[in-house]
Amino acid sequence: MLPANYLERVYAGFLGMNIGIRLGAPLEPEVWTFERIERVYGDIRDYVKPYRTFSADDDANGPVFFMRALYDDATDRELTARDVARAWLNYTREGVGMFWWGGVGVSTEHTAYMNLRNGIEAPASGSIAVNGEVLAEQIGGQIFVDVWGLLWPGDMDRAADWAERAASVSHDRNGLYGARFIAACIAKAFTADDIREVVESALGVIPADSLYAAVVRAVIDFHDRHPHDWRACRRYLEAEWGYDRYGGVCHIIPNAGVCALALLYGGGDFARTVEIAAMCGWDTDCNAGSVGTITGVLRGLKGIPGHYRRPVNDCIVASSVSGYLNIVDLPTFCKELVLLSYRLHGLEAPRKLKESVRFGELYFDFDLPGSTHGFRTSNPFKTPVLRHTRRVRDGESGGSLEVIFDRITNTESARIYYKPFYRREDFDDEKYKPTFAPQAYSGQTVEFRLRLDRWEGAPLRITPYVRDTHTKEVIALDPVEPASGEWFTLGFEVPDLAGSFADEIGLILDSPAATAASRAFGALHIGRMRVHGGGRYAIDWNKQAVEFTSVTPMAQHRGEWSLRDGRLHYRAEGYAAAFTGNYYTRDAEIEAEFTPLAGESHGLVVRALGVERCYWLGLSEGGTASIRRNDFGWTELASAAFPWVTGRTYRLKAVVRGASLRLFVDDRLVLEAEDGRFTHGMYGVASLRDAEGDVGTFRVRSFSV
Numbered sequence: 224m225l226p227a228n229y230l231e232r233v234y235a236g237f238l239g240m241n242i243g244i245r246l247g248a249p250l251e252p253e254v255w256t257f258e259r260i261e262r263v264y265g266d267i268r269d270y271v272k273p274y275r276t277f278s279a280d281d282d283a284n285g286p287v288f289f290m291r292a293l294y295d296d297a298t299d300r301e302l303t304a305r306d307v308a309r310a311w312l313n314y315t316r317e318g319v320g321m322f323w324w325g326g327v328g329v330s331t332e333h334t335a336y337m338n339l340r341n342g343i344e345a346p347a348s349g350s351i352a353v354n355g356e357v358l359a360e361q362i363g364g365q366i367f368v369d370v371w372g373l374l375w376p377g378d379m380d381r382a383a384d385w386a387e388r389a390a391s392v393s394h395d396r397n398g399l400y401g402a403r404f405i406a407a408c409i410a411k412a413f414t415a416d417d418i419r420e421v422v423e424s425a426l427g428v429i430p431a432d433s434l435y436a437a438v439v440r441a442v443i444d445f446h447d448r449h450p451h452d453w454r455a456c457r458r459y460l461e462a463e464w465g466y467d468r469y470g471g472v473c474h475i476i477p478n479a480g481v482c483a484l485a486l487l488y489g490g491g492d493f494a495r496t497v498e499i500a501a502m503c504g505w506d507t508d509c510n511a512g513s514v515g516t517i518t519g520v521l522r523g524l525k526g527i528p529g530h531y532r533r534p535v536n537d538c539i540v541a542s543s544v545s546g547y548l549n550i551v552d553l554p555t556f557c558k559e560l561v562l563l564s565y566r567l568h569g570l571e572a573p574r575k576l577k578e579s580v581r582f583g584e585l586y587f588d589f590d591l592p593g594s595t596h597g598f599r600t601s602n603p604f605k606t607p608v609l610r611h612t613r614r615v616r617d618g619e620s621g622g623s624l625e626v627i628f629d630r631i632t633n634t635e636s637a638r639i640y641y642k643p644f645y646r647r648e649d650f651d652d653e654k655y656k657p658t659f660a661p662q663a664y665s666g667q668t669v670e671f672r673l674r675l676d677r678w679e680g681a682p683l684r685i686t687p688y689v690r691d692t693h694t695k696e697v698i699a700l701d702p703v704e705p706a707s708g709e710w711f712t713l714g715f716e717v718p719d720l721a722g723s724f725a726d727e728i729g730l731i732l733d734s735p736a737a738t739a740a741s742r743a744f745g746a747l748h749i750g751r752m753r754v755h756g757g758g759r760y761a762i763d764w765n766k767q768a769v770e771f772t773s774v775t776p777m778a779q780h781r782g783e784w785s786l787r788d789g790r791l792h793y794r795a796e797g798y799a800a801a802f803t804g805n806y807y808t809r810d811a812e813i814e815a816e817f818t819p820l821a822g823e824s825h826g827l828v829v830r831a832l833g834v835e836r837c838y839w840l841g842l843s844e845g846g847t848a849s850i851r852r853n854d855f856g857w858t859e860l861a862s863a864a865f866p867w868v869t870g871r872t873y874r875l876k877a878v879v880r881g882a883s884l885r886l887f888v889d890d891r892l893v894l895e896a897e898d899g900r901f902t903h904g905m906y907g908v909a910s911l912r913d914a915e916g917d918v919g920t921f922r923v924r925s926f927s928v
Contacts, residue, residue: 225568226376226413230576232520233373234557234591235527236409239519240369241539241553242531243497243511244282246270248654250507257457257504267498269530276645277535279542279549279655281322281332282512285367287551288314288321288543289389290374293563295832307389308345309855311336313544313833316780319772320542320656322363329472331361335393346391349398356396357470362478364390364398365405366509369516372409374564382410383428400435401475403428405482405513412520418491421517422483438464438476442483453488457503460484466505478506485514493518493526524592538597540645544834545905546660546778547806550645552587554594555580575619583807583903583928585643585662585754590621598624598729598749602637605629606732609639617672617710617750624749626732628683630742633734640729641752644692647770656771658778660803660905661724663689663717664758664923669728670714672750677707679744681737685730687715692726693766699731710750717754722763724776728754755928762803762921765789777801777907780834791918793910795822800909802831804923809903811926814876815918817842819869822914827877829884830904838901839909840877840886840894842867850884850896857911860884861896872919877906903928 226232249272250260264271291314292306315321315336322332331354338348351359368386375382386406387399394402407425415421422439429436441464445456460480469476481503489496496518500511519527541549558580565572579588587596593611600606608627615623626639642649643662650657663669675683686702700715717725734743764786767775774784774791782799785792793799804811811829819825819842826841835855843849848865852858865888867873876887882899885892908918 225564225570228523229376229564230557230561231524231592232376232413233561234554235522235524236369236373236412236516236520237553237557238524238527238532238535239493239497239515240286240512241283241515241535242527243500243513243515244280244508245274245277245535246497246531247501247507247509247511248277248280250501250504255504255507257461260502260504264502267502268494270534274534274651276649277539278650278652279320279540279657280508281655282366282509283539284321284541284543284655286369287541287556289367290370295836302385302388304345304388304391308339308348308392309835311392312339312855313835315834316544316778320658325472328358331358331363331393334358339392349391349393349395351395357474359395360397360475361394361471362401362473362475362506362509364394364475365401365479365513368402368406369409369513370560372406372516373520373560374567375410376413376564377410379407379410379425379428382406397433397435397475400429400433401479404435404439404479405517408517409520412517415521418486418489418518418521421521422486434476435479438480439483442480442487446487453484453499456484456488457481473506478510481505481510482513485510486517489514489518491518491521493522494528494531532593536597536599537595540657540659542655542657544778544780544802545806546658546776546803547662547905549657549659550643550662552596554591554596555586581755583805585641585752587752588620589623589750592621594622595624596641596752598639598641600626600637600639602635605631605635606637606639612748615674615748617674620750623674626747626749628732628743628745628747630680630744631683631732631734632737632742636731636733638688638697638727638729638731639747639749640727642726643728643754644724644726644776646692646726646775653771656773658771658773660776660778660805662805663725663728663754664760664805665717665719666757666759667717667754668714668756669717670712670751670753671730672710673705673713674710674748674750675705675707676746676748677743678746681734681741681743683743683745683747684733684735685713685747686733687713688727688729688731689717689720689725690727691720691723693723697731704735707745720760722761723766757925757927758923759925760923764791764919774801777803782910787917791908791921793908793918794915795910796913798909798911800828800834800907802828802905802907804905804907805926805928806905807903807928808906808926809928810880811906812876812878812924813906813922814874814924815908815921816872816874818872818917818919819867820915820917821869822910822912822916824911824914825916826909827875827906828909829877829879829906830901831906832901832904836901837904838879838884838898839911840884841875842873844912848886848888848893850886850894851911852898852900854900860898861894863894865893
């Protein structure tokens with residue numbers, strides 16, 4: 224049976240992981256030695272850097288995307304290493320994002336990825352026999368495995384087994400023992416009473432004579448002798464188990480010692496545990512993230528202090544090939560994870576949970592304690608409180624988002640909003656190169672469930688709006704002046720943004736009739752936000768930019784992509800693609816103007832589930848047009864003579880309805896095929912062999928999810 228409070232514990236664990244990552248990341252560079260961290264920051268009790276938006280991190284990328292093997296391959300059977308390897312290949316853009324591309328023979332993940340690309344299948348791709356002992360025992364074996372512990376609460380053996388299979392794509396021996404140990408700690412944390420029980424129980428899933436078990440036991444012994452001096456234990460690790468004793472950039476053994484140290488000396492207290500892990504140095508974001516998951520699950524949401532939780536604000540970003548999936552709402556992700564666990568356990572998920580997960584929609588219900596779903600305010604002076612409350616609820620929801628507006632006037636407003644699209648300017652650094660596709664499009668419907676509690680003064684006016692990410696113009700729609708004390712629905716359609724996108728969707732709060740003596744004062748509660756329905760939009764390349772090495776709003780895989788004279792320019796050697804759009808798009812019409820300049824492959828991709836699963840419709844070699852399917856290997860579904868030439872512009876349109884795939888060129892149907900293997904996915908442009916060309920107007924005339 225799954226725990227009664229399972230969803231909340233998963234949420235606490237995933238929050239804990241991301242808090243630890245965010246806390247440790249600034250201290251990860253090797254210039255931050257243990258001694259320097261102590262000298263500069265002393266006893267850390269809060270984040271050391273005030274990120275505007277925390278950029279992507281490999282420690283989160285791996286858990287979020289490698290578990291998608293359960294959606295794509297292991298849908299009704301046991302997970303295998305090969306399933307996870309396919310997730311690596313399908314969601315990773317070669318050479319950028321996802322993990323550290325430090326060079327073959329230097330970065331374990333880079334090496335394993337190229338092994339997979341070169342036909343070495345998992346688990347050989349991560350084996351000592353192929354890569355050598357040092358590379359196979361770097362820290363990555365234990366930093367991508369959190370989800371396996373979260374999926375198997377209380378079942379240490381199953382969590383460890385699945386973590387080992389996943390880690391074997393890139394690691395071996397002690398790298399695998401680390402995967403087993405951390406996943407088992409997470410699973411055990413659901414049922415344990417204290418952290419010592421967690422650590423000692425998890426040792427039972429790894430070989431007792433392993434080096435990994437030895438360093439953990441050494442820390443346990445030191446803690447027993449010196450239970451109040453964690454810094455002495457860290458100096459002991461440096462002397463007896465330090466980096467100088469092991470090869471590679473970031474070996475797992477010293478960092479395993481830090482994880483054990485932080486868990487034991489943290490005493491099960493969430494904040495103290497992640498703080499100690501960060502202050503220890505070495506691989507700070509990895510270690511603080513791992514122990515953050517364990518203690519987050521152990522202590523639950525109540526054990527996570529608000530000053531660590533608030534800056535995360537329920538949102539992280541990632542670095543996969545899907546810009547849509549790269550905007551990760553933590554409550555939604557945790558609900559999806561719990562639904563997977565119900566499936567794995569052969570159990571029927573609760574109705575409320577099933578109804579709250581709507582793939583392809585934004586659906587925020589503020590049900591989980593403390594959840595904010597990433598909402599922000601533009602004016603914290605006039606809206607000083609933006610928080611979750613369980614005091615005011617709509618229907619079955621466990622709470623709402625409470626916005627306190629403090630004496631707002633008709634000249635002083637505040638925007639309360641969600642960000643469905645991010646730009647480089649939102650970030651402080653370039654770490655792990657996230658890319659983004661909008662989560663809301665022109666033509667879609669936005670709905671807010673709202674309740675106004677007017678306390679004193681003038682009435683409140685609520686104006687729905689979107690912000691144009693190119694011009695930064697706030698586009699205000701029809702305002703309302705609601706009555707106090709009643710729930711109501713405020714709905715509107717995302718307007719046409721003429722080739723740009725919305726990077727804010729929300730509500731403008733002001734007062735239509737405020738005076739100096741009578742200003743609006745009270746609380747607005749958001750019970751639900753939903754973005755749904757079909758969309759229609761265009762991409763104006765004049766309004767796009769190259770950010771994080773990709774042309775917005777796309778994620779590029781291989782090739783050279785740039786903006787030139789108001790067009791998207793590409794140069795490919797072999798297969799190269801640029802993906803965008805809602806990952807769950809089903810039926811769509813995608814139209815783009817192509818000008819082939821060289822080569823024999825220019826076309827559109829549709830229903831792309833990643834790099835290695837998609838349909839392609841376009842101009843192909845030998846004066847033909849073709850429709851092809853990629854499912855880890857290309858298959859031609861249809862082909863016809865079509866004598867196209869370089870230098871001429873063609874308007875290609877892919878129409879996808881159900882199992883029907885049709886290719887139009889200059890409004891003439893030239894090819895069609897039937898194939899039902901892929902029912903949804905992204906879209907974009909691609910060349911399947913060496914080619915160069917330009918893409919002009921790009922339109923999505925309609926899509927459904």
